Amino acid sequence: MAQQQKTLSVQAEAAAGAGSLGALSGAGGDRAREAAMEIGLRVGSIATLILIWWALSLFFPPTLIPRPWDTFAEVAEIVSTGNFFAEMGATLRRVAVGFAIAMVLSVPLGILMGTLRSLESFFEPPVILGLTMPGLIWAVLMIMFFGLNETSAYAAVAVTIFPMLAISIWQGTKSIDKDLIDMSKAFHARPWSKVVDVILPQLVSHILAAVRYGLGLAWKVVVVVEMFGFSNGVGYQVVRGFNVFSMKTVLAWTITFLVVMIVIEFGIIGWLERVVTQWRPRVEAWRR
Amino acid sequence: MDMAYVHVDGAVKFFSREDGAGMLVLDHVSFDTKENGVTCLLGPSGCGKSTLLNAISGLERLEQGRVEVVSDHGRATTLSPQLGYVFQDPRLLNWKRVEDNLIFALKGMEVPQAEWKERIHKYLGMVGLLEFRKQYPLYLSGGMRQRVGLARGLVIEPEVLLMDEPFSKLDQFTARKLREDTLAICARLRQTALLVTHDVEEAAYMGDRIVILSARPAHVAEILDNPLPPLERELDDFGFIEFKKRLLQSVLKLMEEEVRA
Ligand SMILES: Nc1ncnc2c1ncn2[C@@H]1O[C@H](COP(=O)(O)OP(=O)(O)O)[C@@H](O)[C@H]1O
Ligand SMILES: [Mg+2]
Numbered sequence: 001m002a003q004q005q006k007t008l009s010v011q012a013e014a015a016a017g018a019g020s021l022g023a024l025s026g027a028g029g030d031r032a033r034e035a036a037m038e039i040g041l042r043v044g045s046i047a048t049l050i051l052i053w054w055a056l057s058l059f060f061p062p063t064l065i066p067r068p069w070d071t072f073a074e075v076a077e078i079v080s081t082g083n084f085f086a087e088m089g090a091t092l093r094r095v096a097v098g099f100a101i102a103m104v105l106s107v108p109l110g111i112l113m114g115t116l117r118s119l120e121s122f123f124e125p126p127v128i129l130g131l132t133m134p135g136l137i138w139a140v141l142m143i144m145f146f147g148l149n150e151t152s153a154y155a156a157v158a159v160t161i162f163p164m165l166a167i168s169i170w171q172g173t174k175s176i177d178k179d180l181i182d183m184s185k186a187f188h189a190r191p192w193s194k195v196v197d198v199i200l201p202q203l204v205s206h207i208l209a210a211v212r213y214g215l216g217l218a219w220k221v222v223v224v225v226e227m228f229g230f231s232n233g234v235g236y237q238v239v240r241g242f243n244v245f246s247m248k249t250v251l252a253w254t255i256t257f258l259v260v261m262i263v264i265e266f267g268i269i270g271w272l273e274r275v276v277t278q279w280r281p282r283v284e285a286w287r288r
Numbered sequence: 289m290d291m292a293y294v295h296v297d298g299a300v301k302f303f304s305r306e307d308g309a310g311m312l313v314l315d316h317v318s319f320d321t322k323e324n325g326v327t328c329l330l331g332p333s334g335c336g337k338s339t340l341l342n343a344i345s346g347l348e349r350l351e352q353g354r355v356e357v358v359s360d361h362g363r364a365t366t367l368s369p370q371l372g373y374v375f376q377d378p379r380l381l382n383w384k385r386v387e388d389n390l391i392f393a394l395k396g397m398e399v400p401q402a403e404w405k406e407r408i409h410k411y412l413g414m415v416g417l418l419e420f421r422k423q424y425p426l427y428l429s430g431g432m433r434q435r436v437g438l439a440r441g442l443v444i445e446p447e448v449l450l451m452d453e454p455f456s457k458l459d460q461f462t463a464r465k466l467r468e469d470t471l472a473i474c475a476r477l478r479q480t481a482l483l484v485t486h487d488v489e490e491a492a493y494m495g496d497r498i499v500i501l502s503a504r505p506a507h508v509a510e511i512l513d514n515p516l517p518p519l520e521r522e523l524d525d526f527g528f529i530e531f532k533k534r535l536l537q538s539v540l541k542l543m544e545e546e547v548r549a
Contacts, residue, residue: 179379186345186373187396187444197392201383279383279424 066248074252084256091226091233092260094150095218098157102214105158106165107207111199113166114173127170130163135221143228153225160221161214168213172206173199204276211269219261292359292370292447292480294321294344300352301339313339315505316353321448321497324478326471326518328491330539331501337484340506341450344482345371359447372441374451378433380425386412386436387421390443397444411443414473431462438470442477449474449481455490467493475518488539492532493521500538502546509542 050068057065078084113120113127139156146152176199184198226235234257241249301314313336321327329337342348344355357370372393380389390408399407412418415435425433434454441449454470455463471494474481485491491498496518500510514521514531521528 179375179377180381182347183373183375183379184392184396185347186371187393187440188398189392189396193392193395197381197384201381204383279385279426281426 063245063247066251071248071251071255074248075255078252078256087232087234087237088256088260091222091235091257094153094222094225094233095157095215097154098222099161099214099218101154101158102162102165103211106162106210107169110166110169111173111195111203113170114176120170123166127163127166130159131167133160133163135160135217136224139221139225139228143225148229153222153230156221156225157218161217164217165210165214168206168210169203172203176202208269208273208276212265215261215264215269219257223257290360290447291323292357293323294327294448294480294482295356295358296320296340296344296353297356298353299340299343299350299355301336301343301348302351303339312505314343314350314353315507317501317506317508318353319499319508319511321480321482322513324480325496326474326479326481326483326494327497327499328495329482329484329499329501330488330491330495330535331486331506332503333486335501335504336506337486337501338452340501341452341482341484344448345373345450357447370447372444372446372449374434374437374441374449374454376453377457378425378437380433380436380440382425385422385424386417386428389425389436390440393440393444399444407443407445411439414442415439415469429462431458431466434458434462434466435469438466438473442473442479447480449479451481451483453484453486456485456487470494471518471521488536489523489532492528492535493523498535500535500542502542510538512538 053065054068057067059065062070109123113123135156138160142152142156142159146155180198180202181194184194189197222233223235223238226233227239230236234253237253238250241247241253297318299314299317300312302310303313305311317340319327329340331337339348343350359370381392384392387408390411391404394404394407408421409418412421415438417432417435417439420428420432425436428436434457438451438454441451451470455467458466467490473479483494485494492514496514498512498514499508500512501507502509512535516527516531
């Protein structure tokens with residue numbers, strides 16, 4: 001009898017837990033409305049930008065500020081001739097390779113700096129120094145060193161974002177929960193499991209934030225490198241538009257570039273973030 | 289469950305402080321835990337209880353003395369992997385589902401993968417959380433998280449289960465319920481367990497044996513065995529209150545002596 005009562009009250013507690021779960025995931029209508037509202041706000045913010053652009057274009061000649069729809073027509077042309085995919089592909093590849101190199105180097109370095117006092121002291125000055133170095137200067141240095149080829153583009157992207165990535169991961173590692181490390185020791189976790197199951201998950205939000213900033217920096221520097229005399233890539237196309245003083249071409253390429261960036265930011269990175277943080281209930285401080 | 293108990297013999301532990309001076313935390317602590325029962329380490333906050341538990345689990349090294357797990361498999365002076373640990377805050381991996389938190393422990397202890405499923409079922413069922421095995425910890429209440437911590441300690445089927453004030457961060461109601469369940473589970477499994485607490489009533493309720501520790505530096509002041517079997521302890525029962533009183537008297541006497549010294 002006493003045993004039965006025990007199981008019953010465990011279930012009661014469990015049910016209480018289930019109740020709060022229901023409140024979190026339930027009310028599907030609310031969720032849908034919220035999502036619609038979120039999308040509406042984003043679309044609205046872009047529409048507002050275009051509206052301002054259109055208003056400005058009324059006061060200037062089209063050679064200085066072309067009409068939005070003329071520019072969009074140019075975008076459609078760029079995309080439909082197939083030109084776009086080759087040029088954008090070249091730029092994306094440069095960013096991706098440079099980014100991958102920086103990531104592969106900065107994650108281990110950041111973790112080591114966060115866990116070993118001596119490495120922290122040794123690497124802190126160069127990393128901080130690297131952070132203050134403008135991407136433009138890296139671009140110049142890399143092109144002078146490697147010549148006008150893909151290597152210099154990869155290298156320029158990698159060295160520009162490396163310090164920022166390393167700092168984020170280093171600082172993230174220092175904020176790791178020591179109690180969880182003790183726990184993993186008490187349960188005899190292997191070194192690999194310690195890294196993958198205990199340390200890296202605590203760094204995920206730091207790494208994602210770093211990836212966001214890093215991508216922003218990478219786009220900027222890759223365009224600069226391409227402007228220096230590459231024969232393809234978005235940066236090159238923008239320079240070409242500049243040489244014939246076609247504001248429309250410059251803007252059209254800029255817009256396609258922005259669209260791709262936004263897709264990557266919100267689509268891929270946003271999705272990645274949702275996947276790797278689904279264990280965390282969302283903070284909704286202003287929701288009643 | 290095989291026979292098992294912990295033998296602690298002359299444990300001495302110093303911590304070096306910021307100013308360089310050494311601070312004695314454990315002063316020749318010796319005791320045996322109850323064989324296949326729950327032993328409570330009762331002492332004031334900061335006396336060195338967690339340090340002692342960490343020394344037993346191998347997280348801290350002793351300056352002097354020995355810790356042995358005595359079982360059918362012999363005397364293991366090495367800090368063998370036969371220990372489960374339940375912490376004050378549950379210390380779960382919040383990014384892993386409940387069952388994956390148990391798997392983390394099973395993996396570390398090198399339990400064959402073929403046994404995982406059955407064990408997870410058994411021990412999550414025991415703590416009443418079977419239906420939450422796919423849930424993430426942050427979606428569970430504090431009491432339920434502590435239950436996951438308990439299941440993780442049990443799932444490796446340790447010779448000895450170490451528990452460091454596992455109920456002290458919970459509210460009265462949840463703590464009472466969890467104490468009751470933990471006691472019932474330990475009794476059923478005939479689990480050798482070492483439970484650290486600063487609460488006299490908890491010690492009287494949970495402990496088959498109670499080791500009373502002095503304030504820092506900790507030494508053993510008294511060892512008492514509980515006259516009541518685990519499942520016959522009721523908080524409002526006369527026999528239980530008598531034993532609690534007996535324990536309280538020892539603690540008060542110890543505190544008086546410490547004031548005089
Ligand atoms: N790693 C450490 N370094 C220095 N002092 C410590 C360390 N761990 C614990 N102490 C000190 O040792 C004493 C005992 O700590 P602890 O074992 O945690 O006490 P309890 O668990 O009984 O409350 C405390 O005074 C604490 O400040
Ligand atoms: Mg403690």
